[in-house]
Amino acid sequence: MSDYNGPLPSRRQFLKTAGVVAGAAAAPIFKPKQALAAGYPERPVRIVVPFAPAGPTDIMARILGDSLGEALGGNVIVDNRPGASGNIGIGYVAHAEADGYTLLVVSSAYVVNPSLFAKVPYDPFKDFEPITELGTTPNMIVVSPKLGINSIAELFARAKAKPDELNYASPGAGTTPHLSAELLKIVGHVQITHVPFSGAAPAIQALLAGTTQMAVTALPAALPFVQSGELKALALTGAHRWVDLPNVPTMVELGYKDFVAETAQFFLAPARTPAAIVATLAAKSIEVLKKPAVIAKLRDNGYEVATSGPEGLRKYVKSEVPRWHDIIAKAGIKPV
Template sequence: MPERKTQYPRRAVLRAGGRLITAAAATALGPRFAHAAGYPERPIRIIVPFAPAGPTDIMGRILARHLGEALGGTAVVENRPGAGGNIGIGIAAHAEPDGYTLLVTSSAYVVNPSLYAKIPYDPTKDFAAIAELGTSPNVILVDPKLGVNTIAELIARAKANPDELNYASPGIGTTPHLSGELFKIICGINITHVPFSGAGPAIQAILTGTTQVAFAALPPAHPQIESGALKALAVTGEHRWFDLPEVPTMVELGYKDFVSDTFQGFLAPANTPAAVVALLASKSIEILKRTDIAEQLRNDGFEVIANGPDGMRKRIADEVAKWRDVIAKAGIKPV
C-alpha cells in the first residue's frame, strides 16, 4: 500500500514553528532571556541611598509595597545612605543586572557628578531608566519672628544688612542648598549657608533660631508651614502647591526659569533585560496613576510625574547640565 501522508492544519504548523523559533532564541540569548520570562522568582531589592523617613525613602517604600503586589512577588527597600547618596547609588550601579537590585534615587543622582571629584557611577551609562516617579518643590522659609513676609522684603533685608542672615539646608549639594545658591546669584545678595545632615535637622535649626532662613524640600517643612511655626515665602516648583495656594512660585515673582525641585527616579543597573525594564516601567506607572496612590503621595508632598524611561532619561540629561552650571557659578569646588 502506498504510504499515507498526514495533513496538518496550516495554523498548527505556524504555531509549532513559532514555538521552535522562541525556544531557539531563548537558547541563543542565554539564561537571562528565560529568567526574564518568569520574573520575579525571588524578592526584589530596591536600594534607597538615603536614611529612612526622608522624601526618597517615603517614595521608595510606597512603590516597593505596591510593586511587589503588582508583580505577584515581594519588593523590599534597603537603605544604604552615605556620601550624599554615592554609596547606595554605587552599590546599585555595580549590582548584577538581573532585575533583582533596583534603585530609587533623588536629584542627588544628577547633582553629584559635578559636586564630587570622583563618584562610583556614570549617570548616563551605568543605569537603565525605568520611570520618572515624582517631584517635590523646594520652599523658601523664614522664622516668623524675622518680620519678613515676602521675597522682596527678604532681599531688601539681606542687601541692607550684608552678612547678617544665614540659611539652613539639608546638606551641601542637595537641591535646597543649590536653590539657595541660585537665589543668591540671581538676587545679588549674600546670606551664609549652614549645612545640616538632613531635612529634619535643617528644619529644627530654623525652628530654634539657629538660622533665620531655610531652603528645604516641601514634604518635611509642610507641617511647620501649616501650623504657622514657619513662614513660606515662595515655592520653587512650576506652579503653586495645591494646599498652599497663598504661597507664590519664584517664576510668578519674576524670576524666570527659577524652577528647582527634588525628583525621585526609578533605575536599574545597565544591561538589565529589556523585558524586565519594560515590565517594571509599566507596573510602576500603573501604580502611580492610581487615584489612591496619587492622593497619598500628594498629601506627602509629592507631585506625581509617572513618565516612562524616555522621560527619566531626558530629566537626567537636562539636570546634569543644569546643576553643573549652578555649581560652577556658585564657585562650589568638587570634594
Template sequence: MPQHKSPLPTRRQFLKSASLVAGAAAAPVLRPGRAWAAGYPERPIKIIVPFAPAGPTDIMARILGQNLGAALPGHVIVENRAGAGGNLGIGYTAHAEADGYTLLVTSSAYVVNPSLYASVPYDPFKDFAPIAELGTSPNAILIDPKLGINSIAELFARAKAKPDELNYASPGAGTTPHLSGELLKIVGNVEITHVPFSGAGPAIQALLGGVTQLAVTALPPALPYIESGAIKALAVTGSRRWVDLPNVPTMVELGNKDFIAETFQAFMAPVKTPPDIVARLSAKSVEALKKPEIVEQLRVNGFEVIANGSDGLRQRIETEVPKWHDVIAKAGIKPV
C-alpha cells in the first residue's frame, strides 16, 4: 500500500528544525494582583515537559509551543525535566510561581501516578488549573523484526515456550504503556520482564539497540521506525486501527474487548494562575489545534487532536484518576 505523503514536516524534521528553546531577554518583573491577560505575555513562556526529549509529550509540547508563540505572540521555551515517572517535572510546575510563565504539558502519567506511587508531589485535583486537553494517541506493542514474531499470538507462544527470554521497554513505571504491557501479560498469561526507561525515546532506542526484544510506547515516537521497518508493530491499544497503519490490528480486534489504553496529552498551569491568563491560553491553544494544517501535522506524528478546553480536561482528569486506580489494583501493582 503506498505510503501517505505529507507536505508537512515529519517528526524528525520537525524536531530538527523547531527552535523553540529561544534565548530571550527577560521582561520586567510583573506585580502580583495585576490583571495580566491584555498584555500577556511580556516575556518568554516556559513549558515544562516531565519526560525525556523526543517522546510523545515532548513532540506535542513543541508543536503546541511553536503555534502558541505565533498566536500570542512571544517566545515559548520547552524545558524537559524528566524523572520519577513524570513526578519530578509535574511537581516542579505545581510549585512554580503562578504567573502564567511556567506551564505544563504532560501525559496520562498525571492521572496514573497518584495511584502508582505512595506519595506524589502534587494533588491531581487541587494543584493545577486545566487549560486544554490537547490530543490522544494509542499505545503500540513493538518488537524487533529479527525475532521473526509477526503477531500477538506468536508472541504469546514464544513467551510460553521460553519464559525467561523476553523483556519489554516502556517510557517509565506507571505510564499507560507500562500498564498496557502488564495487561498484555495478563491476557496472554505470560511472563515478560518490564524494563522502565525515562521516556519513549530512550525506550525505543533500547529496542533498536537490542537491549530489549519488545517495547510498549505511545505511537508518535515509534511511527517513523515502524514505517521504515526498523521495528514492527504487532498491535495498537486504541479503539480503532491507526489511519497510517491499516495492517496493524487493535487488541480489541484480537479478542480483548476491554484492552483500550490511550495516552492523552494535557496542558495545565499552577492552580493560582490568574483565570484571565488561563482562559486566554485555553482559547489560543484550542484555536491553534483546530487549524487543518496543525491537525495534519499532529496526525503524521501519531496524534488524534482532541482540542477540548478547560472543562473538557477537568472532566477527563476526574474520570481517569479513578479508572487507572482500578487498573493498577487489578494488575496487582503495589504503590512504590
C-alpha cells in the first residue's frame, strides 16, 4: 500500500494524462488486427459481480453482458458473489484461471478497499489485467428543503456556527458517498456526524423522514426526489454537471478544484490472461458502450459511459489507489 502524501490529482488531470476525455469513448491503444483471439469464446464467459443483485454494479454488468455476448458471438452470464464490501468476489476472480472465461465487473471499491481494510485478498496493481473503465456516476449532496440551506457555502456556515447540530446519511461506511462526505468535511473544515445505513435507499428514506438533515449518495438514488422537489441538491461530486440537473453545480465549479469523487465501474481479467483475449474484450466492450441504446440505458441508470481501454484503466487505478488512501488517512478512518 503506497504512503502517498502528494496533492490530490483531479480526475480531469488524470484523464488528460491517460489521453481520455471524460464521458467520451477513447480510441483503443491496440491495433484492430491484434483484437482477434482465435476461437474465443468457445464456452460461456462469466462476469463476477462482487455485490448483491440489483445494485449499481450488477446493473452495469448486466447491461454490458447482454450486448457483449452478442458482440463476442457467445454467451455471457453474471455471477453475483457478494460479501466483505466486495472483497470476496474480487479475491475469487484474482485467483481464478486466467483464460478469459472468469472476469470481474467491480466498482470503486476495488481502489478504495486496500486502504479501508488491513488485508485484502488481492493486489490492485498486480492481480488483474485491466480491460476498460465502463462508466462513472457522481455522488450527490442533498438536504431537506425544511433545513433552509440552499448552497454548500450555507452548509459550511451552519456547520461552523452549530458544529454539533448536523448529521448526514450515507449508504454505508467505506462507500464512495461516505468518503465523499468525509472529503467535504475536510475541505470545509467542519464537523458533521456520519449516520451509516445499509444502502442508498434507506439513507434517502431517513432524510425524507427527518431522521437526518442531509445525505450523500450516488446520483441515481437521490435523483427522482430532487426532481420532485422533495430534496434539495447542493452539489455534485462529478467532473461536470449532470445532464438532467443543469442547475446543480459541481464541487469543482464551487472552487474545490480537486474535489472529484465519483463511483466508477471497471472491467478486469485475472493477471496473465492472454493479451489477445484482453484486447478482444476491450475492443468489443468499447464497441458495445458506443451504441446509442447502451449509452441511453446507462444514463437512465445514472451512469456516464467512460471507455478508457486497458492502459487508460491501468493508469486510473495507479492514480486512484493512493488518492483514496490519502483521503481516508486525512479523514482519520482506520483500516479494519
